Amino acid sequence: MSEPRALCGSSDQPSATGGVRTFRSPVSPARRRAFTETLAAWALAGPAVFFLFVLFFMPVIGVFVIALTDWQFGARSLSFVGLANFREVFADVGFRASVVNTVVYVLIVVPGTVVFGLLIALLIESGKSCRSFYRAIHFLPFMATLTAMAIAWEALLHPTIGLVNQTLAAIGLPTANWLRDENTALPVLAVIGIWQNLGYAMVLFLAGLKSIPQDLYDAADVDGADLWLDRLRTVTLPMLGPVSMFVVIVVALRAFECFDTVKVLTQGGPGHATDVLLYTLYRESFEYLRTGYGAAVAVVFLVIVVTLTLVQTRVMDRKVHYQ
Template sequence: MSRPLALSGASDEPSATSGVRPLTSPEVSAARKRAILEALAAWSLAGPALVLLVILFFLPVLTVFGIALTDWQFGAGSLSSVGLGNFHEVFADEGFRASLVNTLLYVALVVPGTILLGLAIALLIESSRSCRAFYRAIHFLPFMATLTAMAIAWEALLHPTIGLVNQTLVSLGLPTANWLRDESTVLPVLAVIGIWQNLGYAMVLFLAGLKAIPQDLYDAADTDGADLWLDRLRTVTLPMLGPVSMFVFIVVALRAFETFDAVQILTQGGPGHASEMLLFTVYRESFQYLRTGYGAAVAVVFLGIVVALTLIQARVMDKKVHYQ
């Protein structure tokens, strides 16, 4: 009898040209065991942080959202559900709209002012040949100091009669103002205090970014004819500071949105609603007026606005940042 022909590709032996040896059962088992051990190691390292994130962030957020759906008053022993009634009241409240506008204007003043001045001071300190540590410490001190004590100092400086600011203006023959009681000046003054407080933090981060820029890039810029400081700043320094600038922008914006101490100590949201911020509105409604359900609704809206604006800012700036 003739021997039957073998069909192409039906051989049980591995192809000599494939170069791939099939894994045996013990090898497959060992690979799975390694993967399980690696996953367990990863979860054991990330687990504590995830647990803290859930306890310290997600559970409080869910609790606040749950309270926002009720009519609970702080200290009351009972509550009832009102659905989305608190949120409808929030968006119909003129006081909330005023505090929202004030917060956005405050952020629009503080963030660019902090970034520009922080970068300028960092460039000046980096170009200095002496006393760098002293200058860094002096500018970083406001960020480390207690804002409550600093706010009291600012209140003394801005006093309408005996304050140093008005006394200086009088000596120069310039008009004075009641800075913290005038609707036209109170918000810019609070923005100046916010810039002063965050300036040292931005400066330190920009100094770290400047030290990380390779000197070879400046040498190459000089070779290409960019020997003026403005050309070096435009072609080398600013592009290389892109990631640092993005980080400073987001952090300072978050801190500006969360401003509370200066408003509470200096103005109490006045005069009228001229200096009232969203976080102060949450505090006032929840703990002064004891409308905890309504205050929780304001807090939820505030959190949503902050998260949305932060994501938009990060997305827009990320397109302009060059990562090296």
């Protein structure tokens, strides 16, 4: 009588030599472990990826689709017009003026915020007392609601009863209607932007200053760099490179998003002197109800900001010293 066959899936089978042959799974333990880790990673990151797609990528796709239509806010029908909105955007003199105004605003706000933020951080770090008080005072504008602060600035800059003009008149300097003069309106908004972002830059620079090893300053003293300017040039600024790059990028993004002060103080005037990109987008989409045109402005704005941010990051990254 022949011997019964081993059951399918049995782990032990007789080999030709009379020994026992062990059955091995086709999937190795390393692969099973890697698959389990990948599954766990997606389980943890899945909700964040989902909400990122829903809250960021889907609106961007929606805005791009609307930019290809003639849809007006509240309308029940629309038709595709292709790139007509983009051609109108680039041919619009007002849009080109808003681009120039935005660039000028950014070029004033970013250097001013970085320079004065670093200066205040150096002064606070070199002080011996009341550091927490000074940090809180300078950080308060960043935490405050910019719309409320804009109203306060409007009162300060009032042409007749404003504190700024009264102070200038008291010391014999000429006064001006700061927010209604085409030559001063945009620089004044830029000064408010510097004031609002100053505390944020200061806090980041303070954190960077505390991370610089004291040994580097001691070595600089040994090498003869004992003056504060030499220490700043040879030690402080190079070691603050990563922090400076982060501050420049973040402040530039916030400057490109300037809207609140324009809406509250100038409404784009006088004569489109303060008409920035985001206010143009708002006016075309929600005041004139030209939503398709406004979406095209939003797409162009997004492309400009992303391109400049990538170029800025690439250029600054080459000059930054990482520890």
